Amino acid sequence: MNKNKKDNLVQKFQTNRMLLLAKIKVVLTLSTLITSLGMTSYSVNADTSQETTMKVRNTMAKMASKEDTTPPENVTAADFIEIFEKLSGAYPGFRKAHAKGVCAAGKFLPNQNAAYFNDSELLSDESFPVTIRYSLGGGNPNADERVPGVRGTGIQITLPSGAKHNFTGNSAPVFAGKDPETFFGLLKTFLPDASGKPDPRKTGAYIMVNPSTRANARWSQTTPAPVSFANTPYFGLHTFFYTNYANEQLKFRWELQPNLGNKGLSKEQAASMSSEFLADKLKEQVSNPETEVSFTLIANIGKDEDTNIDPSQQWPSDREKVTLGKVVIDSVGSESCNPINFDPNVMSKGFSPSDDPVLRMRSPAYGISFGKRMTNQ
Ligand code: HEM
Numbered sequence: 001m002n003k004n005k006k007d008n009l010v011q012k013f014q015t016n017r018m019l020l021l022a023k024i025k026v027v028l029t030l031s032t033l034i035t036s037l038g039m040t041s042y043s044v045n046a047d048t049s050q051e052t053t054m055k056v057r058n059t060m061a062k063m064a065s066k067e068d069t070t071p072p073e074n075v076t077a078a079d080f081i082e083i084f085e086k087l088s089g090a091y092p093g094f095r096k097a098h099a100k101g102v103c104a105a106g107k108f109l110p111n112q113n114a115a116y117f118n119d120s121e122l123l124s125d126e127s128f129p130v131t132i133r134y135s136l137g138g139g140n141p142n143a144d145e146r147v148p149g150v151r152g153t154g155i156q157i158t159l160p161s162g163a164k165h166n167f168t169g170n171s172a173p174v175f176a177g178k179d180p181e182t183f184f185g186l187l188k189t190f191l192p193d194a195s196g197k198p199d200p201r202k203t204g205a206y207i208m209v210n211p212s213t214r215a216n217a218r219w220s221q222t223t224p225a226p227v228s229f230a231n232t233p234y235f236g237l238h239t240f241f242y243t244n245y246a247n248e249q250l251k252f253r254w255e256l257q258p259n260l261g262n263k264g265l266s267k268e269q270a271a272s273m274s275s276e277f278l279a280d281k282l283k284e285q286v287s288n289p290e291t292e293v294s295f296t297l298i299a300n301i302g303k304d305e306d307t308n309i310d311p312s313q314q315w316p317s318d319r320e321k322v323t324l325g326k327v328v329i330d331s332v333g334s335e336s337c338n339p340i341n342f343d344p345n346v347m348s349k350g351f352s353p354s355d356d357p358v359l360r361m362r363s364p365a366y367g368i369s370f371g372k373r374m375t376n377q
Pocket residue numbers: 080094095096097098101133134135151152153154168169170175180183235236237238311340341342358361362365366369370373
């Protein structure tokens with residue numbers, strides 16, 4: 001081999017090596033960031049380009065043991081409660097996830113002419129009372145509200161028959177795992193190791209080996225903290241069904257879009273704020289006679305080819321959208337939401353859950369957390 005050719009090869013090798021190391025650095029930095037958020041966001045980072053991703057994946061997977069990158073089997077609701085407490089610390093009397101939050105109340109104004117759903121009790125009158133809770137993801141009731149990550153809403157609509165209909169969703173449009181096991185494995189990577197700290201390389205390796213954690217990660221990397229609970233969308237994430245009186249069934253995924261717009265805090269704004277502002281901001285918005293604090297409730301109608309069981313996969317954005325109504329917030333800050341379990345499987349007549357295993361896991365996990373909370377554990 002002549003000297004020039006050899007030099008070229010060496011240069012090419014070094015460039016590739018540098019690129020690979022740079023990619024690994026990005027992944028590790030993001031993993032550190034995510035770890036510093038604890039489980040606040042249920043979210044991780046992502047890397048998408050193909051060949052380099054494979055190389056990074058292999059390198060990182062070698063750094064971590066197979067055990068660190070393989071989702072566990074047969075995870076139970078009690079396992080989730082345990083790991084939430086390990087990650088955030090034990091806070092008796094608080095929700096084991098979404099521990100920090102604020103109650104609000106208002107009304108649901110149904111769109112009584114909504115296609116497909118217009119014979120449901122949910123849309124059967126002009127207005128129904130709602131109890132709401134807005135929250136930050138994670139099990140820390142003292143979480144810093146300037147930090148980006150998941151925000152949540154629990155909405156309970158009370159219908160004339162006394163039936164309840166819950167909508168409990170997150171600000172991330174996609175979940176961090178295709179099933180409870182994949183999500184649990186991700187949470188495990190945030191636990192401290194023998195050094196007393198979590199190892200971000202484990203998280204990075206896990207993400208590389210488990211692609212269903214990546215879309216949520218991408219969201220997490222790119223989405224700032226919202227300026228208000230009223231300035232972020234919320235997504236149901238799972239597939240639900242509605243069966244009308246003619247016994248026709250359709251599948252849908254719901255979302256709540258903020259009528260005050262989707263607005264994030266810039267880094268500069270966040271730096272100048274106190275760590276607790278969300279409840280006050282919402283109160284201020286609600287008490288302003290010039291603004292209506294409200295959300296539009298939308299059902300995205302699924303096609304046969306859209307997944308029913310995987311909340312880590314978004315449906316295509318061109319799906320038919322049906323407006324189900326408007327949720328208007330009238331007051332903020334009472335204790336009214338405290339005794340409520342916002343179990344997403346509590347729905348009114350005609351609505352039913354899909355077989356999404358993450359959705360199925362939620363009822364027992366919420367039940368345990370609710371029971372503990374009500375007994376100050
Ligand atoms: C395996 C998956 C999940 C587990 C184990 C889990 C677990 C929990 C638990 C234990 C609570 C506290 C319940 C209480 O004490 O009342 C909670 C609250 C919450 N979760 Fe999840 N969750 C999961 C998935 C999700 C998903 C996919 C979403 C969004 C679509 C979500 C949104 C929320 C919200 C908004 C709250 C707060 C509800 C409130 O304010 O009371 N969770 N979760």
